[in-house]
Amino acid sequence: MALKVELKPNERIIIGNVVLRNADARIRFFIEGHAPILREKDILTAETADSPAKKIYLSVQLMYLDQDTARYHETYFELVRDFLAAAPSALPLVADINNLILSGDLYKALKAAKKLADYEAELISNALRG
Structure with missing residues (x-):
């Protein structure tokens, strides 16, 4: 089962040892597999x-x-x-x-x-x- 993540504009998320930063629009994506994940508010x-x-x-x-x-x-x-x-x-x-x-x-x-x-x-x- 995939994890659905929605990011606000310019919000960051850590997946594994990679930091992803969203562009200027809201985005939704799905994460399949297992990796440590932290949203910006928890970092x-x-x-x-x-x-x-x-x-x-x-x-x-x-x-x-x-x-x-x-x-x-x-x-x-x-x-x-x-x-x-x-x-x-x-x-x-x-x-x-x-x-x-x-x-x-x-x-x-x-x-x-x-x-x-x-x-x-x-x-x-x-x-x-x-």
Whole structure:
């Protein structure tokens, strides 16, 4: 079964290790086969990974796109250790990400890492309020 993708004008998508950028018109295409896929709204870069949780997300994103978790383990676990030292209440979220990585479900791990970034933003917002 093919995956149907619609891109807005100038929207980007990563398929495998290739970045595709749409031209100036909306487009629909179908992807047949298996490759890691990320839409532009889910892509972080080194420049946009501007918080500890976003850096964890970026690490998981690289694992997902490369399909090579071992290559990023050292960086990932260092980031996680530092994050948990600052926010121990995030342990259940981090445990979920870890379990998904270990089970090889990197796309779901990426979604769980997004929840961690959302949680971090919530913690920061609460701290700024009082």
